[in-house]
Amino acid sequence: MMKKIHKRRLLGSGGPLAMSAVLSLGLVPCAFAQTAGEGAPAQAAPSSAAPSESAPGAADNAAPADQTAAAPTGLWERSNLLGDMGGLRPWLGNYGVTFNLQETSEYMGNVSGGTNRGGAYQGLTQFGLVVDTQKAFGLPGGTFNVSGLQIHGTSLTARNLQTLQTASGIEADAATRLWELWYQQSLGNVDVKIGQQSLDQEFMISQYAATFMNAAYGWPVLPSTDLPAGGPAYPLSSLGVRARAQFANGVTVLGGVFDGNPAPGVGDPQKLNASGTNFNLGNGALVIGELQYAINQPSSNPSDPKPAGLPGTYKIGFWYNSNRFDDQGFDTNGLSLANPASNGVPASHRGNYSIYAVADQMVWRAGPDSPQSLGVFARIMGAPGDRNLVDLSVNAGVTLKAPFKGRDNDTVGLALGYAKIGSHAQDLASAQGTLTAGFPSRSAETMLEATYQYQVAPWWMLQADFQYFWRPAGGIPDPENPSQRIKDEAVLGLRTTIQF
Secondary structure, eight states: OOOOTTTTSOOOOOOOTHHHHHHTTSOOOOOSSOOOOTTSOOOSSOOOOOOOOOOOOOTTTSOOOOTTSOOOOSTTTSSSTTTTTTTHHHHHHTTTEEEEEEEEEEEEEEEEOSSSOEEEEEEEEEEEEEEEHHHHHSOTTEEEEEEEEEEEEOOHIIIIIOOSSOSOTTOOOSEEEEEEEEEEEEETTEEEEEEEEOGGGTSSOOTGGGGOOSGGGTSOHHHHHHSGGGOSOTTOOEEEEEEEEEOTTSEEEEEEEEESOSSOSSSOHHHHTTTSOOOOOSSOEEEEEEEEEEESOOOSSTTSOOOSSOOEEEEEEEEEEEEEEEEEEEETTSOBTTSTTOOSOEEEEEEEEEEEEEEEEEEEESSTTOSOEEEEEEEEEEOOSSSOSEEEEEEEEEEEESOSTTOTTOEEEEEEEEEEEOHHHHHHHHHHHHHSTTOOOOOEEEEEEEEEEEEEETTEEEEEEEEEEESGGGTOEETTEEEEEOOOEEEEEEEEEEEO
């Protein structure tokens, strides 16, 4: 879930790598992508990149786990590199405190196409703290969460690719910043969360898409491109209130109201809110809602029989932003912005909206207790073509868990992403082509990703990745040769994720 050449994934300067080592002494990660659910690919990182799946925190979906239970202590069997830290983790767990640290590091490079050839290192240290208020203070049903990010390295997308679908879910400006700060209270089957929140942790999530490294499989490319500052998603967040109701028939209703712009102003949103501590209100409203339906999910009671069918989750949702949005192709007089007679002032539209649907379904499992399974996912999202650079985004794919004997926690996946340029932005490019001989028109960007996650240990994941982009950014001109489009791009990458 992340930005591209536009607002979110701008080139950042090198960050303080030493801070990663210092932070490894303490603190908890809130993930940039979504945690995998039943039947989802196993992975070391909670899911986005991401984000889900990017999918980048499960801390808000449940109270912290009881850390007093016995756990494997061997280096290659325990869930995190530092183990129980000499008894510190279980001791704090008795008081409702969960803490840890995650480091994600990767090197990616384009071997063909793009505006330049070469590679870039990007790193992300996620740290945070979760408190179960019943254990800590005797307040039942409460969870307090604070999380931060230390982002280091540079962005391959901004440097070499210029794509709409950012190559990595952790790409962002180098910075040390607050990410989320919220309190959640459970009231039976309803829970309410209030505070600074990153919506890519709960909304629009596809669990199987979390396997992939491209940011569009976490926070989709459409809101990343069309919402102010890319929306409240990694590495930004917004103040707001979220409510969730869960029912026994597998239905969940999720909705919230948030500040409409996480980084108001002119310029790079991440620099406008560089520390993540601008607790903004009064910048319009972002309203979002989602209806979820889960089938054949395992019971939380281990003694209950397992469902006979294969698990799946289906979601439909919408978002609405009350701010004003510039037309992507025409001025206030109805003339193309490329027309020499244009006044150069884009027409303005009140509000912006989108509807979307997400499906995750396991389609095959080798046996009731076998780790080997095949899952498919699809996500589609649409928005008006007059005020949005991207008016349709689609991604879909397939993942195979335990692809080889003895590799029960490995996952291999293949997925396709598509971002269609909005109708008025296409009209503008066509008008520019009419006025400027050879100026390319724009249509859509298509991306294919193949990936393999290799779990070295429960706390260590390696991931090899290949991506190919057709018509980057929908076919924008090459800055070195404006009469030609940026050439199609092939990108190779290797990521390592360690839970401390």
